[in-house]
Amino acid sequence: MSLTDTAVRQAKPIEKARRLADALGLYVEISPAGGKWWRWKYRFGGKEKRLALGTYPEVSLAEARNERDKARALLKAGTDPSAARKLGKARSSISTEANFEGVAREWHTMKATGWAESHASTTIARLEKDVFPWIGKRPIREIDPPELLVVLRRVEERLAIETAHRLREICGQVFRYAISTDRATRNAAADLQGTLQTAASGHHAAITDPVQVAELVRNMRGYRGSPVVRTALQFSALTFQRPGEVRAATWSEIDLDAGLWTIPAARMKRGLKEKLNGQPHLVPLSTQAVKLLRELHPLTGHRGGDGCVFPGERGEGRPLSENGVRMALRTLGYDNETMTPHGFRAMARTILDEVLKERVEYIEAQLAHTVKDPLGRAYNRTTFLPERIAMMQRWADFLDALAQGVKLKAA
Structure with missing residues (x-):
């Protein structure tokens, strides 16, 4: 049974938070203090999720239904509405002269929806440890190959050769994303091909005799x-x-x-x-x-x-x-x-x-x-x-x- 605007307006708070359901996963949650929050319940990747759609009466019943329908369209297209919202916020907070960290986090948010959680956390952790402290605040458009090489050399110096190579690949993906969104014109990581130390072996060392x-x-x-x-x-x-x-x-x-x-x-x-x-x-x-x-x-x-x-x-x-x-x-x-x-x-x-x-x-x-x-x-x-x-x-x-x-x- 669907809600009416009158039912939402007249709904009174009780000692515990309660929900009034509308249709297709939309409901209004009423807090003990009287606040009324629109929520949409959905499933993505086998997990149940919630999407906040604003508060009543600032967002009317009709507007909440409209937001729900937009989110349902994203879900039907295979996109997690929550991740899409985060990506939108990330994009709006970054100017045309965006810094490297901002673009990297935007790229990571977009890609992580299709990654395993462990891979997503490892990728951002590598950037936070070895890249952001040095060039995170630099406008990505201004970063050139020698500047990025200095960052990667620091990783090499602690003999983490494979990590240095992996970071170059990650940075390359960030630069490509920046180019595609008109915030950079050059992939500084691509120009470093062949400049890093070569790992002793492409395989994990093993005894086979x-x-x-x-x-x-x-x-x-x-x-x-x-x-x-x-x-x-x-x-x-x-x-x-x-x-x-x-x-x-x-x-x-x-x-x-x-x-x-x-x-x-x-x-x-x-x-x-x-x-x-x-x-x-x-x-x-x-x-x-x-x-x-x-x-x-x-x-x-x-x-x-x-x-x-x-x-x-x-x-x-x-x-x-x-x-x-x-x-x-x-x-x-x-x-x-x-x-x-x-x-x-x-x-x-x-x-x-x-x-x-x-x-x-x-x-x-x-x-x-x-x-x-x-x-x-x-x-x-x-x-x-x-x-x-x-x-x-x-x-x-x-x-x-x-x-x-x-x-x-x-x-």
């Missing part, structure tokens, strides 16, 4: 740091999932009896659409991996299903820090050019393929890479689960044999 892997496994088992980090080290080698996925694992994702780790789609390295609607990634756990977790459970499993499998030292509600496993490897004598947490993936990928002769599609599925059939169609992510269960057990047995000095024949 079986003899060296044997030594690595023995060293990890003898690690004298915390049992949480020692288990995380060995678990990383046994499952070879991405470091962030390992660190953030919760006990609710682990089925020890079934020997299965179910990583939610939202935690996987995927596009926003896949994170919201994709299938979870199933990771078979070998008997060795299950044994490790059973031994760890008395230490970290008492918080229940939502508790971290590998909590950090500063609080069990937070996962192991990003550098936890990396620093453990350093303690064991492996520098960043020899072995990294991400390197466990390359280690497994190489040996499973070249030494154990496992089928590539099984390996790629286990790595959570897109796997396609001969017709180019992507396999379901649960495909090959029985085969991967067997493969993961062979992998764990192989690591055990290496650590014990047993020489195995290739399959």
